[in-house]
Amino acid sequence: MANNNNQRKAPKFNFYWIYGLFAVFLLYTLWTNQDGAVASEVSWTRFENIVKSGGVKSIKVYSNKNYAEALLTDSLASVVLKGQNAGAKSPSLGAPQAAANKISARIPSSDKFEDKVEQWKEQGVFNGDVEYDEASDYSWILMNIGLIVLMVFLWFFMYRRMAGAGGGGGIFSVGKSKARLFDKDNATKVTFQDVAGLAEAKVEIAEIVDFLKNPKHYTELGGKIPKGALLVGPPGTGKTLLAKAVAGEADVPFFSMSGSDFVEMFVGVGASRVRDLFRQAKEKAPCIVFIDEIDAVGRARGNKASLGGNDERESTLNQLLTEMDGFGTNSGVIILAATNRADILDKALLRAGRFDRQIYVELPELSDRKEIFQVHLRDVKTDGSVDLDLLSRQTPGFSGADIANVCNEAALIAARRKKQAVQRQDFMDAIDRIVGGLEKRSKVITDEERRSIAIHEAGHATVSWHLRYGDPLIKVTIVPRGKALGAAWYMPEERQIEPKQALLDKICSLMAGRVAEDVFLGFIDTGALNDLERATKIAYAMVTYYGMSDKMPNISYYDTSGEAYGFTKPYSEDRAQTIDQEVQAIIDSQYERARQMLLQYQQGHHELSDLLQQREVIFTEDVERIFGPRQWKSRTEEIIADDSAAATGSGDGDNVTVTPPPFEQNNN
Numbered sequence: 001m002a003n004n005n006n007q008r009k010a011p012k013f014n015f016y017w018i019y020g021l022f023a024v025f026l027l028y029t030l031w032t033n034q035d036g037a038v039a040s041e042v043s044w045t046r047f048e049n050i051v052k053s054g055g056v057k058s059i060k061v062y063s064n065k066n067y068a069e070a071l072l073t074d075s076l077a078s079v080v081l082k083g084q085n086a087g088a089k090s091p092s093l094g095a096p097q098a099a100a101n102k103i104s105a106r107i108p109s110s111d112k113f114e115d116k117v118e119q120w121k122e123q124g125v126f127n128g129d130v131e132y133d134e135a136s137d138y139s140w141i142l143m144n145i146g147l148i149v150l151m152v153f154l155w156f157f158m159y160r161r162m163a164g165a166g167g168g169g170g171i172f173s174v175g176k177s178k179a180r181l182f183d184k185d186n187a188t189k190v191t192f193q194d195v196a197g198l199a200e201a202k203v204e205i206a207e208i209v210d211f212l213k214n215p216k217h218y219t220e221l222g223g224k225i226p227k228g229a230l231l232v233g234p235p236g237t238g239k240t241l242l243a244k245a246v247a248g249e250a251d252v253p254f255f256s257m258s259g260s261d262f263v264e265m266f267v268g269v270g271a272s273r274v275r276d277l278f279r280q281a282k283e284k285a286p287c288i289v290f291i292d293e294i295d296a297v298g299r300a301r302g303n304k305a306s307l308g309g310n311d312e313r314e315s316t317l318n319q320l321l322t323e324m325d326g327f328g329t330n331s332g333v334i335i336l337a338a339t340n341r342a343d344i345l346d347k348a349l350l351r352a353g354r355f356d357r358q359i360y361v362e363l364p365e366l367s368d369r370k371e372i373f374q375v376h377l378r379d380v381k382t383d384g385s386v387d388l389d390l391l392s393r394q395t396p397g398f399s400g401a402d403i404a405n406v407c408n409e410a411a412l413i414a415a416r417r418k419k420q421a422v423q424r425q426d427f428m429d430a431i432d433r434i435v436g437g438l439e440k441r442s443k444v445i446t447d448e449e450r451r452s453i454a455i456h457e458a459g460h461a462t463v464s465w466h467l468r469y470g471d472p473l474i475k476v477t478i479v480p481r482g483k484a485l486g487a488a489w490y491m492p493e494e495r496q497i498e499p500k501q502a503l504l505d506k507i508c509s510l511m512a513g514r515v516a517e518d519v520f521l522g523f524i525d526t527g528a529l530n531d532l533e534r535a536t537k538i539a540y541a542m543v544t545y546y547g548m549s550d551k552m553p554n555i556s557y558y559d560t561s562g563e564a565y566g567f568t569k570p571y572s573e574d575r576a577q578t579i580d581q582e583v584q585a586i587i588d589s590q591y592e593r594a595r596q597m598l599l600q601y602q603q604g605h606h607e608l609s610d611l612l613q614q615r616e617v618i619f620t621e622d623v624e625r626i627f628g629p630r631q632w633k634s635r636t637e638e639i640i641a642d643d644s645a646a647a648t649g650s651g652d653g654d655n656v657t658v659t660p661p662p663f664e665q666n667n668n
Helices: 016-032 044-052 074-080 082-086 110-123 139-165 199-213 215-219 239-249 269-283 312-324 366-376 388-393 400-416 424-436 447-465 500-520 526-544 573-600 602-615 620-627 637-648
Strands: 038-041 056-062 067-072 098-106 129-133 180-182 228-232 254-258 287-292 333-339 357-360 473-477 484-490 617-619 663-667
Touching: 044 056, 044 067, 044 098, 044 110, 056 110, 110 129, 199 215, 199 228, 199 239, 199 333, 199 357, 228 239, 239 254, 239 287, 239 333, 254 269, 269 287, 269 312, 269 333, 366 388, 366 400, 400 424, 424 484, 447 473, 447 484, 447 500, 447 526, 447 573, 447 602, 447 620, 473 602, 473 620, 484 526, 500 526, 500 573, 500 602, 526 573, 573 602, 602 617, 602 620, 617 620
Parallel strands: 038 098, 056 129, 228 333, 228 357, 254 287, 287 333
Antiparallel strands: 056 067, 067 098, 180 254, 473 484, 473 617, 484 663
């Protein structure tokens, strides 16, 4: 059997070939018409006198029109036609130009003209050639027709491009839906096996797929298919991936489009596309329609008029609401949508009957992160040093997209180091790179700045080590990384609720860097900017959100509806002063608390800061050697203790260990 790959494929037709043919035609017309310009017409008497003057090279006779052209010599043409051309009118647009060395005249007849030529030859005034032909003076008309046709084709081409930008297929299809159709014949498919974690979300979404496959099992008991499901969650958690899995698992047509595809500069296009989308969906029912980033068209409608203009987005939303659950029926059409801004969606869109279910796709837990690592490490060549349990514990707060980025970055780092497999240290460096940024050892830092950064970071490490709810320390570094001049990495506990003392301990550890500068340097600098920002936000949250204030207990001004309070505050000016006073009191109390702790453990702090200036990076066992074991052990500290010895190496800054968020950074 012959190999089809070796056979030459016939070239595909390209519409630009037509433009090329017309261009060649025009060039040919212009080239052939260069010598075919129209001669200047004179009377028969003048024509005869010019011939008798002996300045005619040749004569061309058009017998069908009793018309003759004479080709003059250059010397005679400059004399004969000088006056005539000077007084001639400019030709109209598209008309042929007059020749510079030709004259023409009407002749009595071809026979009589032939006798006249014989007479001229006998007299010796003309010895040139005489050519007989039929008149063909319409070449300039053909050229203009070619130009017109070319302009029409160019206009048609631009028309198609503009129409394609508005929906494709012409101006009347600008309101057509841009949804992509996926069915069982698609080659590439994503299944639920490719979606790691998200166990609860997969259960709910799989029920919809099962309903489409086995509808009788549910309808026999009186159940009705859900009309819509809304996937809600932070960015990168796998909402679109779940939708792709639905498209791969369901044996029904799957329409996919983005919310921004409905938005267009033309009025009414969005609503038209919504109607066309549901028309196609009804024709292929049962089917699934997936709208990604639905907040582009589903934002809450305002109470005020849109400044006298037509709000295209609201009209699109109104049409979407009508199609999802209006006067008509949509049996067999299920709507899936995804957004990370569910708080700004219109309430009419979220009601039962439109989106019957809201499926929350949250950041992965510890077990989910391990499954996600297993999925993304399928195609990564690793060795036995990679510990998935440790990696999953060192990445709290990471989304599925972040974990995929970690695996890819680790593979790139291993490739740069010319390794045969990706090792554990490559993953550690990848986490460092993603969270903290790239190391900047070339940044010039003075000795005074270096000492200030070391004292600052040692203050964080000292205080957090002795706090009940202090996060387990991973490492401290004074090597500039990203925008930070220094950083301390912790492995925070993954708690569902935070006690008040945990928030106070967090503020205390954040203020420890500024306190260390004040106590041991005698001055403060701008390096504590990030610490102060985070501490202030926590303090305001304690007072205004969590009701943890002594003067304002059990009061919360948090708005879960997402509508906020506009330009007005839900409290008076006196209450605003009280809030500020309470926040200041919390900050001051924790500042003083950190001060007392640093004075108590002053000797250990100095050892840490000196060690930081020498080695630039210190780890958990270094702090434990100075201060002894922590009094309060968390459930993750045992893992840190088991793995820190293998991660430290020489401790020279190149052996960077884990970098899970959050981390403290010393900004300049």
